[in-house]
Amino acid sequence: MARLAIIGLGLIGGSIGLALKRAALPDLEIAGHDAEWGVNRKARKAGAIDKEARTPEDAVEGAALTIIATPILQIRSVLQRIAPVLGEGAAVTDSASTMCEVLDSARELLPDHVNFVGGHPIAGKEHGGIDAADADLFQDQPWAISPALNATEQAIQSVEDMVTLTGARPAIIDAAEHDSYLAAVSHLPLVLSTALFSLASGSQAWPELAAVAGPGFRSATRLASSSPAMSHDISLTNKENLLHWLDRFGEELARFRKLIADGGNQEDLFEAFATVQAARDAFLEAPPEKPGPERPADKTSAGERMLAFMVGDFVVRRTKEMQKLMDDRESEAEEKRKRGGR
Amino acid sequence: MARLAIIGLGLIGGSIGLALKRAALPDLEIAGHDAEWGVNRKARKAGAIDKEARTPEDAVEGAALTIIATPILQIRSVLQRIAPVLGEGAAVTDSASTMCEVLDSARELLPDHVNFVGGHPIAGKEHGGIDAADADLFQDQPWAISPALNATEQAIQSVEDMVTLTGARPAIIDAAEHDSYLAAVSHLPLVLSTALFSLASGSQAWPELAAVAGPGFRSATRLASSSPAMSHDISLTNKENLLHWLDRFGEELARFRKLIADGGNQEDLFEAFATVQAARDAFLEAPPEKPGPERPADKTSAGERMLAFMVGDFVVRRTKEMQKLMDDRESEAEEKRKRGGR
Numbered sequence: 001m002a003r004l005a006i007i008g009l010g011l012i013g014g015s016i017g018l019a020l021k022r023a024a025l026p027d028l029e030i031a032g033h034d035a036e037w038g039v040n041r042k043a044r045k046a047g048a049i050d051k052e053a054r055t056p057e058d059a060v061e062g063a064a065l066t067i068i069a070t071p072i073l074q075i076r077s078v079l080q081r082i083a084p085v086l087g088e089g090a091a092v093t094d095s096a097s098t099m100c101e102v103l104d105s106a107r108e109l110l111p112d113h114v115n116f117v118g119g120h121p122i123a124g125k126e127h128g129g130i131d132a133a134d135a136d137l138f139q140d141q142p143w144a145i146s147p148a149l150n151a152t153e154q155a156i157q158s159v160e161d162m163v164t165l166t167g168a169r170p171a172i173i174d175a176a177e178h179d180s181y182l183a184a185v186s187h188l189p190l191v192l193s194t195a196l197f198s199l200a201s202g203s204q205a206w207p208e209l210a211a212v213a214g215p216g217f218r219s220a221t222r223l224a225s226s227s228p229a230m231s232h233d234i235s236l237t238n239k240e241n242l243l244h245w246l247d248r249f250g251e252e253l254a255r256f257r258k259l260i261a262d263g264g265n266q267e268d269l270f271e272a273f274a275t276v277q278a279a280r281d282a283f284l285e286a287p288p289e290k291p292g293p294e295r296p297a298d299k300t301s302a303g304e305r306m307l308a309f310m311v312g313d314f315v316v317r318r319t320k321e322m323q324k325l326m327d328d329r330e331s332e333a334e335e336k337r338k339r340g341g342r
Numbered sequence: 343m344a345r346l347a348i349i350g351l352g353l354i355g356g357s358i359g360l361a362l363k364r365a366a367l368p369d370l371e372i373a374g375h376d377a378e379w380g381v382n383r384k385a386r387k388a389g390a391i392d393k394e395a396r397t398p399e400d401a402v403e404g405a406a407l408t409i410i411a412t413p414i415l416q417i418r419s420v421l422q423r424i425a426p427v428l429g430e431g432a433a434v435t436d437s438a439s440t441m442c443e444v445l446d447s448a449r450e451l452l453p454d455h456v457n458f459v460g461g462h463p464i465a466g467k468e469h470g471g472i473d474a475a476d477a478d479l480f481q482d483q484p485w486a487i488s489p490a491l492n493a494t495e496q497a498i499q500s501v502e503d504m505v506t507l508t509g510a511r512p513a514i515i516d517a518a519e520h521d522s523y524l525a526a527v528s529h530l531p532l533v534l535s536t537a538l539f540s541l542a543s544g545s546q547a548w549p550e551l552a553a554v555a556g557p558g559f560r561s562a563t564r565l566a567s568s569s570p571a572m573s574h575d576i577s578l579t580n581k582e583n584l585l586h587w588l589d590r591f592g593e594e595l596a597r598f599r600k601l602i603a604d605g606g607n608q609e610d611l612f613e614a615f616a617t618v619q620a621a622r623d624a625f626l627e628a629p630p631e632k633p634g635p636e637r638p639a640d641k642t643s644a645g646e647r648m649l650a651f652m653v654g655d656f657v658v659r660r661t662k663e664m665q666k667l668m669d670d671r672e673s674e675a676e677e678k679r680k681r682g683g684r
Contacts, residue, residue: 122556185555189562199594214464220531228615273570
């Protein structure tokens with residue numbers, strides 16, 4: 001029996017569990033832990049985990065692969081707690097929206113014999129929490145992967161395999177580049193969406209505005225429903241990149257404002273809208289080449305390989321532990337003999 | 343047979359036709375016209391209209407109710423063309439995203455015996471055109487209605503009934519308020535969405551950005567795929583309101599920027615995100631009281647009433663036309679007699 005641990009069973013952690021359970025790997029046990037009361041049980045009843053763990057330490061006990069899916073700023077304390085329990089060669093990944101800070105924490109807090117592989121499933125939903133968990137959440141979505149320098153090929157591969165099993169497209173990416181790109185296409189939209197909803201709902205005319213708010217307003221403000229903890233943590237852990245893109249957005253918005261204010265340049269205004277529409281249609285029809293696995297995603301071999309890694313690791317670790325236990329007993333016996341001989 | 347005319351058979355005009363055809367009113371003929379080659383035929387084949395009209399004038403010939411669903415800046419020329427053909431008491435409505443300019447044009451260009459009732463279905467889709475037309479597009483969406491001062495109760499009611507038949511919720515609203523509110527919840531989001539996509543797709547790193555762009559980016563930029571003609575026309579016809587809300591948005595975004603930049607005030611930042619999330623969740627769960635019909639929407643009586651208006655109007659108009667024809671013939675005969683007697 002190979003064990004996989006999921007710490008944090010919200011939308012992302014719960015959906016990972018559901019997606020992996022659907023892959024129906026033989027001999028895979030998923031242990032899960034969430035700090036919020038009642039969530040463990042909900043996750044097990046929903047079929048996202050096999051085993052409810054009382055603590056993060058309990059969850060990762062004997063786990064060859066651990067996925068941390070808590071809010072970003074809680075990852076440090078989870079790493080601190082599980083560090084002593086993680087076995088030799090164990091792989092640990094996460095689901096945070098920023099990479100660099102998490103990799104720094106992992107380097108600082110995890111022992112060298114643990115392989116940290118940063119992970120970020122780029123997927124989400126209007127509502128969070130275990131109740132919104134969905135086995136299809138990651139289907140065909142990108143899942144960024146930034147391995148720590150000391151991570152073994154096998155550990156990286158096992159995380160890629162796990163990602164493939166959820167239906168997502170693993171994409172290895174440099175952590176700093178990840179944080180810069182995500183600031184543009186995820187964290188900036190999050191702040192814009194929030195500021196837009198804040199402006200409208202803070203207006204005195206809000207009841208009237210809400211009455212004529214249609215699907216366009218709803219999609220433009222979808223990200224304003226993100227977990228405030230996530231939004232807050234992203235803003236702090238990716239601050240410089242986010243501020244950079246906020247300022248660039250301010251410039252771009254000023255360009256549009258000028259085109260609108262300057263009624264004389266109607267052709268320029270039309271051109272500006274038309275260029276963007278064409279670019280977005282092109283993006284929807286044929287997205288730019290996406291990084292992904294060189295071989296096509298094959299869930300069967302991904303599952304077999306991940307299990308082999310996990311069982312292999314488990315066996316190696318158990319063997320070492322047994323060895324250590326025997327060594328300890330031997331030393332103890334030796335000591336007794338010495339003491340006896342004194 | 344009562345005739346309803348739809349001028350402009352894109353996403354909105356086509357969807358209105360499909361929704362009304364689905365209501366299956368007896369003795370209702372929908373004539374449609376689109377300026378783009380081939381669209382009339384597509385609309386008829388899709389079942390959105392019964393009759394392809396070669397010109398706007400042909401479409402409104404004998405129509406008691408006309409819906410103009412062209413881009414905003416084309417409405418004036420449509421009004422000019424159909425004005426001489428519209429019968430006594432005919433109702434004319436539109437689907438433009440701004441009200442005031444359209445009402446001004448109608449007052450200027452339509453004869454007094456025509457009832458103009460401004461209309462704006464607040465619904466849309468990622469892609470436009472007749473191919474995207476959808477009988478369900480308006481289901482449960484607000485549809486703003488701003489009657490001209492001279493419009494009769496019956497004409498206003500017939501437009502409300504038409505709206506009810508599409509599944510939308512008619513909401514009578516002052517035109518100036520409409521334009522101000524829509525600037526906040528529709529036109530501002532349109533410009534933000536466009537500027538965001540423009541910024542990202544104009545970046546040198548766009549292929550990399552696109553590779554990690556997930557569903558959040560997609561929903562935040564959905565409105566950037568709007569028809570550039572519509573976006574352009576909105577920006578020109580609702581300029582002052584739009585500029586006002588753009589500036590207020592700039593202030594709100596600056597507030598968030600400051601909270602993010604000021605790492606010391608983490609609680610304020612969390613609070614700001616949490617307040618907006620709670621407000622949006624409340625909005626999704628129980629939107630503020632929406633203006634709507636006082637009586638619950640009843641499609642059967644809406645259909646019967648609309649037809650009665652249309653047939654009544656048609657009969658009155660035809661009777662008057664016959665009367666005029668007979669008068670003309672009589673005068674002609676009289677003249678002949680006079681000439682003969684000379």
